Amino acid sequence: MRVRFWGTRGSLPVAQQAGAIQAKIAKALVAASGRAFADEAQATAFAAANLDFATFGAYGGATSCVEIEGGDGAFVICDMGSGLREFGLDAFRRIGLGHSRDYHFFLSHLHWDHIMGFPFFGPAFDGGATITIHSGHPDAETALRRQQDEISFPVPFDWLRAKFTFVTHTPGETFQAAGLTVSLATQHHSHDSYGWRFEDAAGKTVIYSTDSEHKLDNMESEKAFETFFRGADLAICDTMYSLGDTVSLKQDWGHSSNVVAVDLCRAAGARRLALFHHEPAYADEDIQRMHAETIRYEELVRADRPPLEVICAYDGLEVEV
Numbered sequence: 001m002r003v004r005f006w007g008t009r010g011s012l013p014v015a016q017q018a019g020a021i022q023a024k025i026a027k028a029l030v031a032a033s034g035r036a037f038a039d040e041a042q043a044t045a046f047a048a049a050n051l052d053f054a055t056f057g058a059y060g061g062a063t064s065c066v067e068i069e070g071g072d073g074a075f076v077i078c079d080m081g082s083g084l085r086e087f088g089l090d091a092f093r094r095i096g097l098g099h100s101r102d103y104h105f106f107l108s109h110l111h112w113d114h115i116m117g118f119p120f121f122g123p124a125f126d127g128g129a130t131i132t133i134h135s136g137h138p139d140a141e142t143a144l145r146r147q148q149d150e151i152s153f154p155v156p157f158d159w160l161r162a163k164f165t166f167v168t169h170t171p172g173e174t175f176q177a178a179g180l181t182v183s184l185a186t187q188h189h190s191h192d193s194y195g196w197r198f199e200d201a202a203g204k205t206v207i208y209s210t211d212s213e214h215k216l217d218n219m220e221s222e223k224a225f226e227t228f229f230r231g232a233d234l235a236i237c238d239t240m241y242s243l244g245d246t247v248s249l250k251q252d253w254g255h256s257s258n259v260v261a262v263d264l265c266r267a268a269g270a271r272r273l274a275l276f277h278h279e280p281a282y283a284d285e286d287i288q289r290m291h292a293e294t295i296r297y298e299e300l301v302r303a304d305r306p307p308l309e310v311i312c313a314y315d316g317l318e319v320e321v
Contacts (some may be wrong), residue, residue: 007083060315
């Protein structure tokens with residue numbers, strides 16, 4: 001399986017301001033310390049070897065959209081955040097190379113940051129495309145149509161040419177879609193959200209679990225999540241806040257922390273954790289620091305157990321599972 005991250009921010013899209021980019025350039029020039037480079041390739045090689053990711057790269061600003069490749073050749077996409085527009089453009093490129101025009105979407109929930117990319121999804125205007133939208137919410141179609149009402153958007157849903165099918169699934173149900181075995185679990189979030197578990201024919205497993213608040217005083221619910229996450233090769237988890245925020249200032253805001261994600265993945269025997277749904281107020285340096293702190297926490301609680309690899313999702317990241 002291959003996982004592509006097209007959007008990794010939470011709540012709303014963000015763009016880097018000029019000052020942030022200028023600071024990265026200044027830091028890179030200081031690190032270069034007067035070196036001369038024959039061409040851009042040499043400069044890139046130096047930057048990759050000597051600069052941290054927050055300086056040389058960027059975590060991105062698009063909201064939740066993750067692609068999972070590894071089923072029967074259909075496109076499999078989790079959520080329709082603003083990252084969906086970029087995915088749609090790349091989908092056209094791949095279709096030109098012979099890729100299927102069949103799309104399966106799996107929605108965590110219907111809040112705007114998770115569906116706002118859909119009106120800009122080019123393949124929805126392709127009369128030869130088939131789009132199946134899987135959700136735990138029976139009102140998923142209502143939500144997508146409503147955001148394209150004339151008061152909000154100039155192109156109504158009924159102008160889209162693709163063939164649409166909406167399917168509502170029951171938590172705990174296991175079903176087949178796009179060549180994958182799929183199940184869903186209810187998560188604690190306003191109007192509910194749903195985590196998704198995907199398994200391919202070889203037994204590789206990816207968990208997509210965002211906008212889920214894990215309650216430390218409800219261990220029965222946490223045991224159910226441990227079962228849902230059991231043995232995952234990759235768990236993509238909502239780590240929007242610090243642990244301090246989740247138990248104080250932002251309790252009942254519907255999100256979780258990096259510490260809780262590590263504990264849950266450890267208890268479930270997951271092999272790799274991807275930090276996801278980054279706080280929109282965080283600069284690249286803040287996200288990088290949280291990543292480092294999460295790795296350190298995992299090392300402290302590891303004891304004699306196998307390591308849990310902790311990666312930090314960013315727009316454009318590809319992960320082999």
